[in-house]
Amino acid sequence: MSAIHTMPIAEPLLEVRGLSAGYGKRAVVHDVDLTVRAGEIRVLLGHNGAGKTTLVRSVFGLIRPSSGSVRYRGEEITKRRCADNVKAGIALVPQGHGIFRSLTVRENLELGAYTADDPAATKTNRDAVMDLFPILRERAGQIAGTMSGGQQQMLAMGMALMHRPDVMILDEPSIGLAPNLVQRVMEAIAEVNRALRMAVLMVEQNVVHALPIAQSVTVLRTGRKIYEGAPEPLGDRQYLMTLF
Numbered sequence: 001m002s003a004i005h006t007m008p009i010a011e012p013l014l015e016v017r018g019l020s021a022g023y024g025k026r027a028v029v030h031d032v033d034l035t036v037r038a039g040e041i042r043v044l045l046g047h048n049g050a051g052k053t054t055l056v057r058s059v060f061g062l063i064r065p066s067s068g069s070v071r072y073r074g075e076e077i078t079k080r081r082c083a084d085n086v087k088a089g090i091a092l093v094p095q096g097h098g099i100f101r102s103l104t105v106r107e108n109l110e111l112g113a114y115t116a117d118d119p120a121a122t123k124t125n126r127d128a129v130m131d132l133f134p135i136l137r138e139r140a141g142q143i144a145g146t147m148s149g150g151q152q153q154m155l156a157m158g159m160a161l162m163h164r165p166d167v168m169i170l171d172e173p174s175i176g177l178a179p180n181l182v183q184r185v186m187e188a189i190a191e192v193n194r195a196l197r198m199a200v201l202m203v204e205q206n207v208v209h210a211l212p213i214a215q216s217v218t219v220l221r222t223g224r225k226i227y228e229g230a231p232e233p234l235g236d237r238q239y240l241m242t243l244f
């Protein structure tokens with residue numbers, strides 16, 4: 001008798017269902033479903049203004065959705081405060097890094113653990129983050145704003161990792177970076193995902209650099225989901241053009 005081998009499907013960590021959100025009376029995201037499974041990298045693609053940032057900020061609790069729900073590990077978290085989401089294991093690295101430019105790298109990492117009240121754990125986590133990003137150890141005493149854009153992005157991720165999240169939401173980590181730095185940042189994201197088995201939801205416009213590290217992809221156009229699936233079909237430029 002032959003056995004049927006199937007890949008185990010990882011449990012869903014974040015489940016977004018029918019989410020709509022906007023600003024005042026203006027609806028920007030319409031009825032979007034999206035799932036992030038444990039350990040995967042899901043890339044959220046779409047043009048400028050497609051609603052990607054609005055969607056991830058709504059998931060994280062920075063914007064109150066007008067309808068729909070967000071569940072984390074099966075628990076309803078729609079409209080929960082973002083500080084509680086951070087404590088529960090969700091991290092957001094905002095567009096433009098969100099670092100404190102006039103503080104040192106070390107101080108930034110310590111501020112990344114601001115909701116933790118265990119100095120010993122903070123030190124252990126800081127050491128672990130510096131093992132993952134050796135440049136942050138080398139530059140520990142440097143003023144963060146004087147580092148390169150790529151290094152600042154690593155620091156922003158390092159700050160998010162201080163809480164040992166299970167899922168990290170990255171909003172356009174490639175923005176403003178030279179192509180060689182984009183490549184390095186993508187490799188760092190893939191490495192963090194592998195080493196920590198941490199799920200990633202990454203907003204990107206840079207299809208060329210984002211697709212190689214994606215395990216699943218969602219594409220938004222004018223606030224609606226128009227593609228959901230594997231990254232491979234999007235490698236076909238002509239097909240991609242029909243979506244964008």
Ligand SMILES: Nc1ncnc2c1ncn2[C@@H]1O[C@H](COP(=O)(O)OP(=O)(O)OP(=O)(O)O)[C@@H](O)[C@H]1O
Binds near residue numbers: 048051052054055
């Ligand atoms: N704070 C705000 N107030 C009002 N409208 C906003 C606000 N932020 C974004 N918008 C509008 O919502 C729409 C979606 O913006 P959003 O930033 O979510 O898109 P995006 O896909 O992330 O784009 P980008 O790649 O440029 O960041 C845009 O038309 C934008 O002008």
